[in-house]
Amino acid sequence: DVKVTQSSRYLVKRTGEKVFLECVQDMDHENMFWYRQDPGLGLRLIYFSYDVKMKEKGDIPEGYSVSREKKERFSLILESASTNQTSMYLCASGRLSAKNIQYFGAGTRLSVL
Amino acid sequence: GEDVEQSLFLSVREGDSSVINCTYTDSSSTYLYWYKQEPGAGLQLLTYIFSNMDMKQDQRLTVLLNKKDKHLSLRIADTQTGDSAIYFCAESIGNSGYALNFGKGTSLLVTP
Numbered sequence: 001d002v003k004v005t006q007s008s009r010y011l012v013k014r015t016g017e018k019v020f021l022e023c024v025q026d027m028d029h030e031n032m033f034w035y036r037q038d039p040g041l042g043l044r045l046i047y048f049s050y051d052v053k054m055k056e057k058g059d060i061p062e063g064y065s066v067s068r069e070k071k072e073r074f075s076l077i078l079e080s081a082s083t084n085q086t087s088m089y090l091c092a093s094g095r096l097s098a099k100n101i102q103y104f105g106a107g108t109r110l111s112v113l
Numbered sequence: 114g115e116d117v118e119q120s121l122f123l124s125v126r127e128g129d130s131s132v133i134n135c136t137y138t139d140s141s142s143t144y145l146y147w148y149k150q151e152p153g154a155g156l157q158l159l160t161y162i163f164s165n166m167d168m169k170q171d172q173r174l175t176v177l178l179n180k181k182d183k184h185l186s187l188r189i190a191d192t193q194t195g196d197s198a199i200y201f202c203a204e205s206i207g208n209s210g211y212a213l214n215f216g217k218g219t220s221l222l223v224t225p
Contacts, residue, residue, distance in 0.1 A: 042216060042218055058212065099144055100205050103158070104156040107153075
């Protein structure tokens with residue numbers, strides 16, 4: 001079974017803090033993704049990566065950066081957390097293929113106070 | 114990008130069939146997907162359909178695809194209380210090769 005593990009289920013941070021969300025997959029997938037999920041807005045793509053050290057902006061990259069130093073790990077960084085970044089963050093991974101199936105982690109619910 | 118459209122809520126009685134509808138945007142999408150999200154969890158792939166198919170059946174699940182109208186539906190037969198969840202429709206985005214475009218999700222409530 002594919003396993004996508006997000007390091008924290010719940011996080012509480014203060015405004016202005018630098019926040020790291022970590023995601024690890026164990027299936028040697030080329031592609032990894034970060035989404036945020038908000039009520040009434042569905043899933044919105046923040047960043048994705050198709051290879052080590054490669055990254056592409058999604059629909060809402062402002063206020064975020066990412067790092068992919070190893071194939072299995074994809075980190076989302078909030079440089080200076082703000083209250084409007086309170087959300088559920090979902091990581092996904094997938095193989096580079098025509099089917100493009102994405103496998104999701106359990107999510108990290110981040111509260112910025 | 115443009116929105117994948119889904120109705121927000123659906124309520125059915127246990128044992129009835131549920132039909133969740135979706136209108137997608139990209140006529141060049143090669144695959145379309147249904148994901149399920151249970152409370153407090155991530156998304157789980159339920160099924161997917163290749164764009165040259167009209168229908169796909171997998172146990173209690175039936176997916177219908179109308180390419181002309183860009184309409185996708187998911188039918189769950191004999192719906193159970195354990196099927197209560199949010200269901201997301203998603204399309205592969207044309208030439209991107211990577212990203213999926215998700216709908217906002219349909220909350221299915223199954224009552225006894």
